Amino acid sequence: MNVSPPNMDRLRASEPVFRARWMLRGKRHSPLQDFHYATNSIFVHIPKCGGMSVLRNLYGTQKQHGHTPAAAYRSADPAFYKSAFVFTFVRDPIARFVSAYTFLKQGGVNDQDREFGQRALPWDNMDEAVIELGNHKKWDTLLRWKHFRPQYHFVSGHRAGGKYGVDFIGRQDQMQDGLDYICDRLGHPRLVAKSVNVTKRPADVALSAETQAIVAEKYAADMELWDLAKSGAF
Known part of the structure; x- marks a missing residue:
């Protein structure tokens, strides 16, 4: 009997x-840093x-260990993860796709980004x-x-009986409101949100209704997460 080999890209x-x-x-390598313990908080940074x-507004740094998911923080120090205020910000999946596509087509921030963009996104x-x-699947x-x-x-896991491993999910398009809530929760003076590393998108770059539907289908779970953030349930 012939058995088809597993799709390794799909598995990964x-x-x-x-x-x-x-x-x-x-x-093996804890992503937790001094500012996490000092503020008793963990920010899950989704790309x-x-x-x-x-990072810049709340922690005064941009040197967090990359885009580390909640699961890594939990395994690094379970007791701290349990006691800390864990939060993240999410974005409309379609807008995020457009931003990521534009960012990589513009070369990203390093050689790896540029090479991936050239290899995986050859279309103009x-x-x-x-x-x-x-x-082409x-x-x-x-x-x-x-x-x-x-x-x-980045936020999968169970926390306080919930579906996600965070205490608060803010919206990227309402960053100031989210920061206000986080600062109040942490007893930190309120801050004015200042944009950092914004991808400059040409005015004519957008998706048609047809391709928006395709992206929404591919990111169905993210659409659910986005709806939850919009509902204010977190």
């Missing part, structure tokens, strides 16, 4: 594998969701890219890259 792009890898990494602004037209990615490869990885992968 899956949430359970991503979470397991980061839990192991968190045990392309305005996180650099949070974003609508064409979405359709071709679907036709290359989404799994795309979703492995941090800027396109689903947002829910």
Whole structure:
């Protein structure tokens, strides 16, 4: 009997594998820093969701250990993770996709970003890219890259009986409101949100209704997370 080999890109792009890898990494190399313990808080920085602004405004740094998911913080120091205020910011999945696509087409911030953009996104037209990615089933490869990885992968886990491993989910498009709540919760003076590392998008870069529907389907779990953030349930 012939057995088809597993799709390794799909496996590596899956949430359970991503979470397991980061839990192991968190045990070996703790992502927790002094400012986490000093503020009794953990910020889960999801790519392309305005996180650099949070780091600079709240913690006075941009040197957090990259885009570390909640699972890694939990495995690094379970007791601290349990007691700390854990929060994140999320973004409309369609707007985030457009931002990530534009960011990588512009070369990103390093050689790895530029090489990935050239290899995985050879199309000049974003609508064409979405359709071709679907036709050629290359989404799994795309979703492995941090800027396109689903947002829910970074906050998966159970905390206080909930579905996600965070205490608060703020909205990138309402950053000031989120920061106000976080500062009040931490007993920190309120801050004025200042944008950092904003991707400059040409005015004519947008997705058609057809390709928006494709992106929404590919990011169905993120659409659910976004709806939860918009509902104010967190």
